[in-house]
Amino acid sequence: MVSEFMLQQTQVGTVLDFHARWMVRFPDFAALAAANEADVLHVWQGLGYYARARNLHRAARQVVAQHGGVLPDDLAAIAALPGVGRYTAGAIASFAFDRATPIIDANIARVLARLLDLREPIDSARGSAMLWQTAAELLPVSGGRLHNSALMELGALVCTPRQPSCQSCPVRAHCCAEEPATLPVKKPRRKTVALAEDCAWTVRDGTLLLEQQTGPRWRGLWKLPALAAPPRDSRLLLALEYPFTHHRVTLSVFAARAPGQLAAAQRWVGLDAIETIALAAPHKRAILRLAATIKARG
Ligand code: SF4
Incomplete structure:
Protein backbone atom coordinates (compact mmCIF):
# COMPACT_ATOMS: atom_id res chain seq x y z
CA MET A 1 0.00 0.00 0.00
CA VAL A 2 2.88 2.36 0.81
CA SER A 3 4.60 1.63 -2.48
CA GLU A 4 1.35 2.12 -4.43
CA PHE A 5 0.79 5.52 -2.79
CA MET A 6 4.38 6.55 -3.54
CA LEU A 7 4.16 5.31 -7.12
CA GLN A 8 1.00 7.31 -7.86
CA GLN A 9 3.05 10.21 -9.24
CA THR A 10 6.67 9.09 -8.92
CA GLN A 11 8.95 6.71 -10.83
CA VAL A 12 10.07 3.41 -9.29
CA GLY A 13 13.76 4.40 -9.27
CA THR A 14 13.00 7.46 -7.12
CA VAL A 15 10.58 5.65 -4.83
CA LEU A 16 12.96 2.84 -3.74
CA ASP A 17 15.00 4.85 -1.19
CA PHE A 18 11.99 6.74 0.13
CA HIS A 19 10.07 3.49 0.57
CA ALA A 20 12.92 1.88 2.52
CA ARG A 21 13.26 4.93 4.80
CA TRP A 22 9.48 5.16 5.30
CA MET A 23 9.16 1.50 6.30
CA VAL A 24 11.90 1.87 8.91
CA ARG A 25 10.20 4.92 10.41
CA PHE A 26 6.62 3.60 10.06
CA PRO A 27 6.85 -0.22 10.00
CA ASP A 28 3.07 -0.75 10.43
CA PHE A 29 -0.26 1.06 10.40
CA ALA A 30 -0.15 1.62 14.17
CA ALA A 31 3.20 3.45 13.96
CA LEU A 32 1.96 5.67 11.13
CA ALA A 33 -1.40 6.33 12.80
CA ALA A 34 0.37 7.42 16.00
CA ALA A 35 2.74 9.86 14.22
CA ASN A 36 1.99 13.57 13.97
CA GLU A 37 1.54 15.21 10.58
CA ALA A 38 4.80 17.18 10.75
CA ASP A 39 6.75 13.89 11.15
CA VAL A 40 4.85 12.26 8.30
CA LEU A 41 5.49 15.19 5.95
CA HIS A 42 9.15 15.30 6.95
CA VAL A 43 9.72 11.64 6.05
CA TRP A 44 7.81 12.17 2.77
CA GLN A 45 9.83 15.33 2.00
CA GLY A 46 11.31 15.24 -1.50
CA LEU A 47 8.67 12.98 -3.05
CA GLY A 48 6.27 15.87 -3.76
CA TYR A 49 2.48 15.73 -4.10
CA TYR A 50 2.11 15.77 -0.32
CA ALA A 51 -1.61 15.02 -0.44
CA ARG A 52 -0.48 11.38 -0.84
CA ALA A 53 1.35 11.48 2.51
CA ARG A 54 -1.63 13.05 4.25
CA ASN A 55 -4.00 10.49 2.74
CA LEU A 56 -1.72 7.59 3.71
CA HIS A 57 -1.63 8.99 7.24
CA ARG A 58 -5.44 9.25 7.36
CA ALA A 59 -5.77 5.78 5.81
CA ALA A 60 -3.51 4.31 8.53
CA ARG A 61 -5.70 5.91 11.20
CA GLN A 62 -8.79 4.47 9.51
CA VAL A 63 -7.20 0.98 9.31
CA VAL A 64 -6.37 1.16 13.03
CA ALA A 65 -9.80 2.54 14.01
CA GLN A 66 -11.98 0.35 11.80
CA HIS A 67 -9.93 -2.77 11.04
CA GLY A 68 -7.83 -3.34 14.17
CA GLY A 69 -4.63 -2.17 12.45
CA VAL A 70 -4.80 -4.88 9.75
CA LEU A 71 -5.41 -3.92 6.12
CA PRO A 72 -8.64 -5.57 4.91
CA ASP A 73 -8.32 -7.84 1.86
CA ASP A 74 -11.70 -6.82 0.48
CA LEU A 75 -11.68 -4.51 -2.58
CA ALA A 76 -14.59 -2.35 -1.38
CA ALA A 77 -13.02 -1.84 2.07
CA ILE A 78 -9.66 -0.95 0.49
CA ALA A 79 -11.35 1.46 -1.95
CA ALA A 80 -13.06 3.20 1.01
CA LEU A 81 -9.68 4.33 2.43
CA PRO A 82 -8.61 7.97 1.86
CA GLY A 83 -6.50 8.54 -1.24
CA VAL A 84 -7.29 5.13 -2.72
CA GLY A 85 -8.64 5.46 -6.26
CA ARG A 86 -9.72 2.72 -8.61
CA TYR A 87 -6.21 1.80 -9.73
CA THR A 88 -4.67 1.84 -6.25
CA ALA A 89 -7.50 -0.28 -4.78
CA GLY A 90 -7.12 -2.85 -7.55
CA ALA A 91 -3.32 -2.88 -7.28
CA ILE A 92 -3.38 -3.43 -3.51
CA ALA A 93 -6.06 -6.14 -3.74
CA SER A 94 -4.21 -7.83 -6.56
CA PHE A 95 -0.55 -7.52 -5.43
CA ALA A 96 -1.03 -7.76 -1.65
CA PHE A 97 -3.88 -10.31 -1.59
CA ASP A 98 -3.73 -11.98 -5.03
CA ARG A 99 -7.33 -10.93 -5.74
CA ALA A 100 -8.55 -11.14 -9.34
CA THR A 101 -9.19 -7.40 -9.72
CA PRO A 102 -8.63 -5.36 -12.88
CA ILE A 103 -6.04 -2.60 -12.90
CA ILE A 104 -5.05 -0.10 -15.57
CA ASP A 105 -1.66 1.61 -15.40
CA ALA A 106 0.26 3.20 -18.29
CA ASN A 107 1.77 -0.12 -19.43
CA ILE A 108 -1.48 -2.06 -19.26
CA ALA A 109 -3.37 0.78 -20.98
CA ARG A 110 -0.90 0.67 -23.88
CA VAL A 111 -1.08 -3.11 -24.23
CA LEU A 112 -4.90 -3.19 -24.13
CA ALA A 113 -5.28 -0.20 -26.47
CA ARG A 114 -3.13 -2.03 -29.00
CA LEU A 115 -4.80 -5.41 -28.52
CA LEU A 116 -8.15 -3.69 -29.24
CA ASP A 117 -6.72 -1.28 -31.83
CA LEU A 118 -8.51 1.36 -29.76
CA ARG A 119 -8.71 4.73 -31.54
CA GLU A 120 -10.62 6.38 -28.70
CA PRO A 121 -8.35 8.53 -26.45
CA ILE A 122 -7.50 6.38 -23.42
CA ASP A 123 -7.80 9.44 -21.14
CA SER A 124 -11.39 10.09 -22.31
CA ALA A 125 -14.31 8.72 -20.29
CA ARG A 126 -15.29 6.37 -23.11
CA GLY A 127 -11.76 5.14 -23.84
CA SER A 128 -11.03 4.61 -20.16
CA ALA A 129 -14.30 2.68 -19.67
CA MET A 130 -13.41 0.39 -22.60
CA LEU A 131 -9.99 -0.35 -21.09
CA TRP A 132 -11.40 -1.14 -17.64
CA GLN A 133 -14.07 -3.37 -19.14
CA THR A 134 -11.49 -5.27 -21.22
CA ALA A 135 -9.14 -5.61 -18.23
CA ALA A 136 -12.03 -7.11 -16.20
CA GLU A 137 -12.99 -9.50 -19.01
CA LEU A 138 -9.42 -10.80 -19.37
CA LEU A 139 -9.02 -11.64 -15.67
CA PRO A 140 -8.62 -15.27 -14.65
CA VAL A 141 -10.84 -16.57 -11.82
CA SER A 142 -7.86 -16.51 -9.44
CA GLY A 143 -4.24 -15.41 -9.60
CA GLY A 144 -4.77 -11.68 -10.08
CA ARG A 145 -1.22 -10.90 -8.95
CA LEU A 146 0.48 -12.95 -11.65
CA HIS A 147 -1.98 -11.88 -14.36
CA ASN A 148 -1.64 -8.15 -13.67
CA SER A 149 2.14 -8.41 -13.23
CA ALA A 150 2.35 -10.22 -16.58
CA LEU A 151 0.35 -7.49 -18.34
CA MET A 152 2.57 -4.80 -16.83
CA GLU A 153 5.75 -6.65 -17.81
CA LEU A 154 4.42 -7.21 -21.33
CA GLY A 155 3.98 -3.45 -21.65
CA ALA A 156 7.35 -2.65 -20.06
CA LEU A 157 9.47 -5.18 -21.97
CA VAL A 158 7.70 -6.17 -25.22
CA CYS A 159 4.85 -3.81 -26.09
CA THR A 160 7.03 -0.75 -25.49
CA PRO A 161 5.90 2.80 -26.40
CA ARG A 162 8.00 3.42 -29.54
CA GLN A 163 9.18 0.13 -30.97
CA PRO A 164 7.06 -2.77 -29.77
CA SER A 165 8.65 -6.22 -30.35
CA CYS A 166 5.63 -7.68 -32.12
CA GLN A 167 7.69 -10.55 -33.63
CA SER A 168 8.39 -12.00 -30.21
CA CYS A 169 5.11 -11.00 -28.55
CA GLU A 178 -2.19 -2.31 -37.38
CA GLU A 179 0.12 0.54 -36.45
CA PRO A 180 0.99 -0.15 -32.81
CA ALA A 181 3.47 2.73 -32.50
CA THR A 182 0.59 5.19 -33.05
CA LEU A 183 -1.28 3.79 -30.04
CA PRO A 184 -2.48 4.60 -27.47
CA VAL A 185 -4.24 7.78 -28.58
CA LYS A 186 -4.47 10.51 -25.94
CA LYS A 187 -6.34 13.80 -25.74
CA PRO A 188 -4.26 16.84 -26.78
CA ARG A 189 -2.05 18.12 -23.94
CA ARG A 190 -2.82 21.31 -22.08
CA LYS A 191 -0.40 24.13 -22.86
CA THR A 192 2.28 24.86 -20.27
CA VAL A 193 1.56 28.14 -18.49
CA ALA A 194 4.36 30.30 -17.04
CA LEU A 195 3.88 31.47 -13.45
CA ALA A 196 6.00 33.77 -11.26
CA GLU A 197 6.44 33.15 -7.54
CA ASP A 198 8.27 35.91 -5.64
CA CYS A 199 9.57 35.22 -2.14
CA ALA A 200 11.48 36.99 0.61
CA TRP A 201 14.90 36.05 2.01
CA THR A 202 15.10 37.54 5.49
CA VAL A 203 17.96 36.48 7.74
CA ARG A 204 18.50 37.67 11.34
CA ASP A 205 21.16 36.35 13.74
CA GLY A 206 21.62 33.07 11.88
CA THR A 207 17.87 32.46 11.56
CA LEU A 208 15.70 32.56 8.44
CA LEU A 209 12.11 33.76 8.25
CA LEU A 210 9.78 31.02 6.97
CA GLU A 211 6.04 30.63 6.72
CA GLN A 212 3.88 27.54 6.87
CA GLN A 213 1.50 26.86 4.02
CA THR A 214 -2.17 26.65 4.86
CA GLY A 215 -3.66 26.32 1.32
CA PRO A 216 -4.21 22.97 -0.42
CA ARG A 217 -0.85 23.04 -2.19
CA TRP A 218 2.02 22.20 0.21
CA ARG A 219 -0.34 22.47 3.22
CA GLY A 220 1.65 22.08 6.43
CA LEU A 221 5.01 22.51 4.69
CA TRP A 222 7.35 25.43 5.30
CA LYS A 223 8.51 27.84 2.60
CA LEU A 224 10.00 31.28 2.10
CA PRO A 225 7.43 34.03 2.77
CA ALA A 226 5.50 35.04 -0.35
CA LEU A 227 5.79 38.57 -1.77
CA ALA A 228 2.84 40.10 -3.56
CA ALA A 229 5.27 41.57 -6.14
CA PRO A 230 9.06 41.90 -6.58
CA PRO A 231 10.17 44.70 -4.22
CA ARG A 232 11.53 47.73 -6.10
CA ASP A 233 14.44 48.45 -3.76
CA SER A 234 15.58 44.85 -3.35
CA ARG A 235 18.20 42.58 -4.91
CA LEU A 236 17.25 39.38 -6.70
CA LEU A 237 19.33 36.74 -4.91
CA LEU A 238 18.32 33.65 -6.84
CA ALA A 239 15.84 32.38 -9.42
CA LEU A 240 15.01 28.78 -10.23
CA GLU A 241 12.34 27.01 -12.20
CA TYR A 242 10.18 24.04 -11.31
CA PRO A 243 7.17 22.31 -12.87
CA PHE A 244 3.77 22.22 -11.19
CA THR A 245 0.96 20.35 -12.98
CA HIS A 246 0.80 22.19 -16.35
CA HIS A 247 2.66 25.24 -15.04
CA ARG A 248 6.30 26.24 -15.28
CA VAL A 249 6.97 28.26 -12.14
CA THR A 250 9.86 30.72 -11.77
CA LEU A 251 10.69 31.07 -8.09
CA SER A 252 12.52 34.37 -7.49
CA VAL A 253 14.02 35.09 -4.09
CA PHE A 254 14.62 38.72 -3.04
CA ALA A 255 16.51 40.08 -0.03
CA ALA A 256 13.94 41.57 2.35
CA ARG A 257 13.96 43.38 5.69
CA ALA A 258 12.43 41.73 8.76
CA PRO A 259 8.77 42.70 9.23
CA GLY A 260 7.77 44.67 12.32
CA GLN A 261 5.48 41.86 13.37
CA LEU A 262 5.39 38.24 12.18
CA ALA A 263 2.24 36.86 10.56
CA ALA A 264 0.56 33.95 12.40
CA ALA A 265 2.04 31.33 10.07
CA GLN A 266 5.59 32.80 10.16
CA ARG A 267 8.52 31.69 12.30
CA TRP A 268 12.28 32.22 12.58
CA VAL A 269 14.17 28.98 11.92
CA GLY A 270 17.89 28.49 12.52
CA LEU A 271 19.76 28.10 9.23
CA ASP A 272 21.52 25.08 10.76
CA ALA A 273 18.12 23.46 11.52
CA ILE A 274 16.68 23.79 8.01
CA GLU A 275 17.15 20.08 7.24
CA THR A 276 15.04 19.07 10.24
CA ILE A 277 11.75 20.63 9.09
CA ALA A 278 9.44 19.71 6.23
CA LEU A 279 10.02 22.20 3.43
CA ALA A 280 8.38 22.48 0.01
CA ALA A 281 10.98 20.96 -2.35
CA PRO A 282 11.66 24.01 -4.63
CA HIS A 283 11.99 26.25 -1.57
CA LYS A 284 14.35 23.80 0.07
CA ARG A 285 16.55 23.89 -3.04
CA ALA A 286 16.60 27.70 -3.02
CA ILE A 287 17.26 27.90 0.73
CA LEU A 288 20.11 25.37 0.66
CA ARG A 289 21.75 27.18 -2.26
CA LEU A 290 21.53 30.59 -0.61
CA ALA A 291 22.60 29.19 2.77
CA ALA A 292 25.65 27.60 1.09
CA THR A 293 26.53 30.98 -0.49
CA ILE A 294 26.34 32.70 2.90
CA LYS A 295 28.50 29.97 4.47
CA ALA A 296 31.10 30.22 1.68
CA ARG A 297 31.32 33.98 2.27
CA GLY A 298 31.90 33.32 5.97
S1 SF4 B 1 3.85 -6.11 -28.87
FE1 SF4 B 1 2.81 -5.88 -30.85
S2 SF4 B 1 1.63 -7.76 -31.07
FE2 SF4 B 1 2.14 -7.59 -28.89
S3 SF4 B 1 0.42 -6.54 -27.96
FE3 SF4 B 1 1.91 -5.00 -28.50
S4 SF4 B 1 1.31 -4.27 -30.51
FE4 SF4 B 1 0.27 -6.21 -30.18
Missing part, protein backbone atom coordinates in the same frame (compact mmCIF):
# COMPACT_ATOMS: atom_id res chain seq x y z
CA PRO A 170 3.33 -13.90 -26.80
CA VAL A 171 -0.13 -12.41 -27.48
CA ARG A 172 0.47 -11.48 -31.09
CA ALA A 173 -2.24 -13.84 -32.34
CA HIS A 174 -4.83 -11.85 -30.37
CA CYS A 175 -3.59 -8.37 -31.31
CA CYS A 176 -5.61 -6.12 -33.62
CA ALA A 177 -3.12 -3.23 -33.81
Whole structure:
Protein backbone atom coordinates (compact mmCIF):
# COMPACT_ATOMS: atom_id res chain seq x y z
CA MET A 1 0.00 0.00 0.00
CA VAL A 2 2.88 2.36 0.81
CA SER A 3 4.60 1.63 -2.48
CA GLU A 4 1.35 2.12 -4.43
CA PHE A 5 0.79 5.52 -2.79
CA MET A 6 4.38 6.55 -3.54
CA LEU A 7 4.16 5.31 -7.12
CA GLN A 8 1.00 7.31 -7.86
CA GLN A 9 3.05 10.21 -9.24
CA THR A 10 6.67 9.09 -8.92
CA GLN A 11 8.95 6.71 -10.83
CA VAL A 12 10.07 3.41 -9.29
CA GLY A 13 13.76 4.40 -9.27
CA THR A 14 13.00 7.46 -7.12
CA VAL A 15 10.58 5.65 -4.83
CA LEU A 16 12.96 2.84 -3.74
CA ASP A 17 15.00 4.85 -1.19
CA PHE A 18 11.99 6.74 0.13
CA HIS A 19 10.07 3.49 0.57
CA ALA A 20 12.92 1.88 2.52
CA ARG A 21 13.26 4.93 4.80
CA TRP A 22 9.48 5.16 5.30
CA MET A 23 9.16 1.50 6.30
CA VAL A 24 11.90 1.87 8.91
CA ARG A 25 10.20 4.92 10.41
CA PHE A 26 6.62 3.60 10.06
CA PRO A 27 6.85 -0.22 10.00
CA ASP A 28 3.07 -0.75 10.43
CA PHE A 29 -0.26 1.06 10.40
CA ALA A 30 -0.15 1.62 14.17
CA ALA A 31 3.20 3.45 13.96
CA LEU A 32 1.96 5.67 11.13
CA ALA A 33 -1.40 6.33 12.80
CA ALA A 34 0.37 7.42 16.00
CA ALA A 35 2.74 9.86 14.22
CA ASN A 36 1.99 13.57 13.97
CA GLU A 37 1.54 15.21 10.58
CA ALA A 38 4.80 17.18 10.75
CA ASP A 39 6.75 13.89 11.15
CA VAL A 40 4.85 12.26 8.30
CA LEU A 41 5.49 15.19 5.95
CA HIS A 42 9.15 15.30 6.95
CA VAL A 43 9.72 11.64 6.05
CA TRP A 44 7.81 12.17 2.77
CA GLN A 45 9.83 15.33 2.00
CA GLY A 46 11.31 15.24 -1.50
CA LEU A 47 8.67 12.98 -3.05
CA GLY A 48 6.27 15.87 -3.76
CA TYR A 49 2.48 15.73 -4.10
CA TYR A 50 2.11 15.77 -0.32
CA ALA A 51 -1.61 15.02 -0.44
CA ARG A 52 -0.48 11.38 -0.84
CA ALA A 53 1.35 11.48 2.51
CA ARG A 54 -1.63 13.05 4.25
CA ASN A 55 -4.00 10.49 2.74
CA LEU A 56 -1.72 7.59 3.71
CA HIS A 57 -1.63 8.99 7.24
CA ARG A 58 -5.44 9.25 7.36
CA ALA A 59 -5.77 5.78 5.81
CA ALA A 60 -3.51 4.31 8.53
CA ARG A 61 -5.70 5.91 11.20
CA GLN A 62 -8.79 4.47 9.51
CA VAL A 63 -7.20 0.98 9.31
CA VAL A 64 -6.37 1.16 13.03
CA ALA A 65 -9.80 2.54 14.01
CA GLN A 66 -11.98 0.35 11.80
CA HIS A 67 -9.93 -2.77 11.04
CA GLY A 68 -7.83 -3.34 14.17
CA GLY A 69 -4.63 -2.17 12.45
CA VAL A 70 -4.80 -4.88 9.75
CA LEU A 71 -5.41 -3.92 6.12
CA PRO A 72 -8.64 -5.57 4.91
CA ASP A 73 -8.32 -7.84 1.86
CA ASP A 74 -11.70 -6.82 0.48
CA LEU A 75 -11.68 -4.51 -2.58
CA ALA A 76 -14.59 -2.35 -1.38
CA ALA A 77 -13.02 -1.84 2.07
CA ILE A 78 -9.66 -0.95 0.49
CA ALA A 79 -11.35 1.46 -1.95
CA ALA A 80 -13.06 3.20 1.01
CA LEU A 81 -9.68 4.33 2.43
CA PRO A 82 -8.61 7.97 1.86
CA GLY A 83 -6.50 8.54 -1.24
CA VAL A 84 -7.29 5.13 -2.72
CA GLY A 85 -8.64 5.46 -6.26
CA ARG A 86 -9.72 2.72 -8.61
CA TYR A 87 -6.21 1.80 -9.73
CA THR A 88 -4.67 1.84 -6.25
CA ALA A 89 -7.50 -0.28 -4.78
CA GLY A 90 -7.12 -2.85 -7.55
CA ALA A 91 -3.32 -2.88 -7.28
CA ILE A 92 -3.38 -3.43 -3.51
CA ALA A 93 -6.06 -6.14 -3.74
CA SER A 94 -4.21 -7.83 -6.56
CA PHE A 95 -0.55 -7.52 -5.43
CA ALA A 96 -1.03 -7.76 -1.65
CA PHE A 97 -3.88 -10.31 -1.59
CA ASP A 98 -3.73 -11.98 -5.03
CA ARG A 99 -7.33 -10.93 -5.74
CA ALA A 100 -8.55 -11.14 -9.34
CA THR A 101 -9.19 -7.40 -9.72
CA PRO A 102 -8.63 -5.36 -12.88
CA ILE A 103 -6.04 -2.60 -12.90
CA ILE A 104 -5.05 -0.10 -15.57
CA ASP A 105 -1.66 1.61 -15.40
CA ALA A 106 0.26 3.20 -18.29
CA ASN A 107 1.77 -0.12 -19.43
CA ILE A 108 -1.48 -2.06 -19.26
CA ALA A 109 -3.37 0.78 -20.98
CA ARG A 110 -0.90 0.67 -23.88
CA VAL A 111 -1.08 -3.11 -24.23
CA LEU A 112 -4.90 -3.19 -24.13
CA ALA A 113 -5.28 -0.20 -26.47
CA ARG A 114 -3.13 -2.03 -29.00
CA LEU A 115 -4.80 -5.41 -28.52
CA LEU A 116 -8.15 -3.69 -29.24
CA ASP A 117 -6.72 -1.28 -31.83
CA LEU A 118 -8.51 1.36 -29.76
CA ARG A 119 -8.71 4.73 -31.54
CA GLU A 120 -10.62 6.38 -28.70
CA PRO A 121 -8.35 8.53 -26.45
CA ILE A 122 -7.50 6.38 -23.42
CA ASP A 123 -7.80 9.44 -21.14
CA SER A 124 -11.39 10.09 -22.31
CA ALA A 125 -14.31 8.72 -20.29
CA ARG A 126 -15.29 6.37 -23.11
CA GLY A 127 -11.76 5.14 -23.84
CA SER A 128 -11.03 4.61 -20.16
CA ALA A 129 -14.30 2.68 -19.67
CA MET A 130 -13.41 0.39 -22.60
CA LEU A 131 -9.99 -0.35 -21.09
CA TRP A 132 -11.40 -1.14 -17.64
CA GLN A 133 -14.07 -3.37 -19.14
CA THR A 134 -11.49 -5.27 -21.22
CA ALA A 135 -9.14 -5.61 -18.23
CA ALA A 136 -12.03 -7.11 -16.20
CA GLU A 137 -12.99 -9.50 -19.01
CA LEU A 138 -9.42 -10.80 -19.37
CA LEU A 139 -9.02 -11.64 -15.67
CA PRO A 140 -8.62 -15.27 -14.65
CA VAL A 141 -10.84 -16.57 -11.82
CA SER A 142 -7.86 -16.51 -9.44
CA GLY A 143 -4.24 -15.41 -9.60
CA GLY A 144 -4.77 -11.68 -10.08
CA ARG A 145 -1.22 -10.90 -8.95
CA LEU A 146 0.48 -12.95 -11.65
CA HIS A 147 -1.98 -11.88 -14.36
CA ASN A 148 -1.64 -8.15 -13.67
CA SER A 149 2.14 -8.41 -13.23
CA ALA A 150 2.35 -10.22 -16.58
CA LEU A 151 0.35 -7.49 -18.34
CA MET A 152 2.57 -4.80 -16.83
CA GLU A 153 5.75 -6.65 -17.81
CA LEU A 154 4.42 -7.21 -21.33
CA GLY A 155 3.98 -3.45 -21.65
CA ALA A 156 7.35 -2.65 -20.06
CA LEU A 157 9.47 -5.18 -21.97
CA VAL A 158 7.70 -6.17 -25.22
CA CYS A 159 4.85 -3.81 -26.09
CA THR A 160 7.03 -0.75 -25.49
CA PRO A 161 5.90 2.80 -26.40
CA ARG A 162 8.00 3.42 -29.54
CA GLN A 163 9.18 0.13 -30.97
CA PRO A 164 7.06 -2.77 -29.77
CA SER A 165 8.65 -6.22 -30.35
CA CYS A 166 5.63 -7.68 -32.12
CA GLN A 167 7.69 -10.55 -33.63
CA SER A 168 8.39 -12.00 -30.21
CA CYS A 169 5.11 -11.00 -28.55
CA PRO A 170 3.33 -13.90 -26.80
CA VAL A 171 -0.13 -12.41 -27.48
CA ARG A 172 0.47 -11.48 -31.09
CA ALA A 173 -2.24 -13.84 -32.34
CA HIS A 174 -4.83 -11.85 -30.37
CA CYS A 175 -3.59 -8.37 -31.31
CA CYS A 176 -5.61 -6.12 -33.62
CA ALA A 177 -3.12 -3.23 -33.81
CA GLU A 178 -2.19 -2.31 -37.38
CA GLU A 179 0.12 0.54 -36.45
CA PRO A 180 0.99 -0.15 -32.81
CA ALA A 181 3.47 2.73 -32.50
CA THR A 182 0.59 5.19 -33.05
CA LEU A 183 -1.28 3.79 -30.04
CA PRO A 184 -2.48 4.60 -27.47
CA VAL A 185 -4.24 7.78 -28.58
CA LYS A 186 -4.47 10.51 -25.94
CA LYS A 187 -6.34 13.80 -25.74
CA PRO A 188 -4.26 16.84 -26.78
CA ARG A 189 -2.05 18.12 -23.94
CA ARG A 190 -2.82 21.31 -22.08
CA LYS A 191 -0.40 24.13 -22.86
CA THR A 192 2.28 24.86 -20.27
CA VAL A 193 1.56 28.14 -18.49
CA ALA A 194 4.36 30.30 -17.04
CA LEU A 195 3.88 31.47 -13.45
CA ALA A 196 6.00 33.77 -11.26
CA GLU A 197 6.44 33.15 -7.54
CA ASP A 198 8.27 35.91 -5.64
CA CYS A 199 9.57 35.22 -2.14
CA ALA A 200 11.48 36.99 0.61
CA TRP A 201 14.90 36.05 2.01
CA THR A 202 15.10 37.54 5.49
CA VAL A 203 17.96 36.48 7.74
CA ARG A 204 18.50 37.67 11.34
CA ASP A 205 21.16 36.35 13.74
CA GLY A 206 21.62 33.07 11.88
CA THR A 207 17.87 32.46 11.56
CA LEU A 208 15.70 32.56 8.44
CA LEU A 209 12.11 33.76 8.25
CA LEU A 210 9.78 31.02 6.97
CA GLU A 211 6.04 30.63 6.72
CA GLN A 212 3.88 27.54 6.87
CA GLN A 213 1.50 26.86 4.02
CA THR A 214 -2.17 26.65 4.86
CA GLY A 215 -3.66 26.32 1.32
CA PRO A 216 -4.21 22.97 -0.42
CA ARG A 217 -0.85 23.04 -2.19
CA TRP A 218 2.02 22.20 0.21
CA ARG A 219 -0.34 22.47 3.22
CA GLY A 220 1.65 22.08 6.43
CA LEU A 221 5.01 22.51 4.69
CA TRP A 222 7.35 25.43 5.30
CA LYS A 223 8.51 27.84 2.60
CA LEU A 224 10.00 31.28 2.10
CA PRO A 225 7.43 34.03 2.77
CA ALA A 226 5.50 35.04 -0.35
CA LEU A 227 5.79 38.57 -1.77
CA ALA A 228 2.84 40.10 -3.56
CA ALA A 229 5.27 41.57 -6.14
CA PRO A 230 9.06 41.90 -6.58
CA PRO A 231 10.17 44.70 -4.22
CA ARG A 232 11.53 47.73 -6.10
CA ASP A 233 14.44 48.45 -3.76
CA SER A 234 15.58 44.85 -3.35
CA ARG A 235 18.20 42.58 -4.91
CA LEU A 236 17.25 39.38 -6.70
CA LEU A 237 19.33 36.74 -4.91
CA LEU A 238 18.32 33.65 -6.84
CA ALA A 239 15.84 32.38 -9.42
CA LEU A 240 15.01 28.78 -10.23
CA GLU A 241 12.34 27.01 -12.20
CA TYR A 242 10.18 24.04 -11.31
CA PRO A 243 7.17 22.31 -12.87
CA PHE A 244 3.77 22.22 -11.19
CA THR A 245 0.96 20.35 -12.98
CA HIS A 246 0.80 22.19 -16.35
CA HIS A 247 2.66 25.24 -15.04
CA ARG A 248 6.30 26.24 -15.28
CA VAL A 249 6.97 28.26 -12.14
CA THR A 250 9.86 30.72 -11.77
CA LEU A 251 10.69 31.07 -8.09
CA SER A 252 12.52 34.37 -7.49
CA VAL A 253 14.02 35.09 -4.09
CA PHE A 254 14.62 38.72 -3.04
CA ALA A 255 16.51 40.08 -0.03
CA ALA A 256 13.94 41.57 2.35
CA ARG A 257 13.96 43.38 5.69
CA ALA A 258 12.43 41.73 8.76
CA PRO A 259 8.77 42.70 9.23
CA GLY A 260 7.77 44.67 12.32
CA GLN A 261 5.48 41.86 13.37
CA LEU A 262 5.39 38.24 12.18
CA ALA A 263 2.24 36.86 10.56
CA ALA A 264 0.56 33.95 12.40
CA ALA A 265 2.04 31.33 10.07
CA GLN A 266 5.59 32.80 10.16
CA ARG A 267 8.52 31.69 12.30
CA TRP A 268 12.28 32.22 12.58
CA VAL A 269 14.17 28.98 11.92
CA GLY A 270 17.89 28.49 12.52
CA LEU A 271 19.76 28.10 9.23
CA ASP A 272 21.52 25.08 10.76
CA ALA A 273 18.12 23.46 11.52
CA ILE A 274 16.68 23.79 8.01
CA GLU A 275 17.15 20.08 7.24
CA THR A 276 15.04 19.07 10.24
CA ILE A 277 11.75 20.63 9.09
CA ALA A 278 9.44 19.71 6.23
CA LEU A 279 10.02 22.20 3.43
CA ALA A 280 8.38 22.48 0.01
CA ALA A 281 10.98 20.96 -2.35
CA PRO A 282 11.66 24.01 -4.63
CA HIS A 283 11.99 26.25 -1.57
CA LYS A 284 14.35 23.80 0.07
CA ARG A 285 16.55 23.89 -3.04
CA ALA A 286 16.60 27.70 -3.02
CA ILE A 287 17.26 27.90 0.73
CA LEU A 288 20.11 25.37 0.66
CA ARG A 289 21.75 27.18 -2.26
CA LEU A 290 21.53 30.59 -0.61
CA ALA A 291 22.60 29.19 2.77
CA ALA A 292 25.65 27.60 1.09
CA THR A 293 26.53 30.98 -0.49
CA ILE A 294 26.34 32.70 2.90
CA LYS A 295 28.50 29.97 4.47
CA ALA A 296 31.10 30.22 1.68
CA ARG A 297 31.32 33.98 2.27
CA GLY A 298 31.90 33.32 5.97
S1 SF4 B 1 1.63 -7.76 -31.07
FE1 SF4 B 1 2.81 -5.88 -30.85
S2 SF4 B 1 1.31 -4.27 -30.51
FE2 SF4 B 1 0.27 -6.21 -30.18
S3 SF4 B 1 0.42 -6.54 -27.96
FE3 SF4 B 1 2.14 -7.59 -28.89
S4 SF4 B 1 3.85 -6.11 -28.87
FE4 SF4 B 1 1.91 -5.00 -28.50
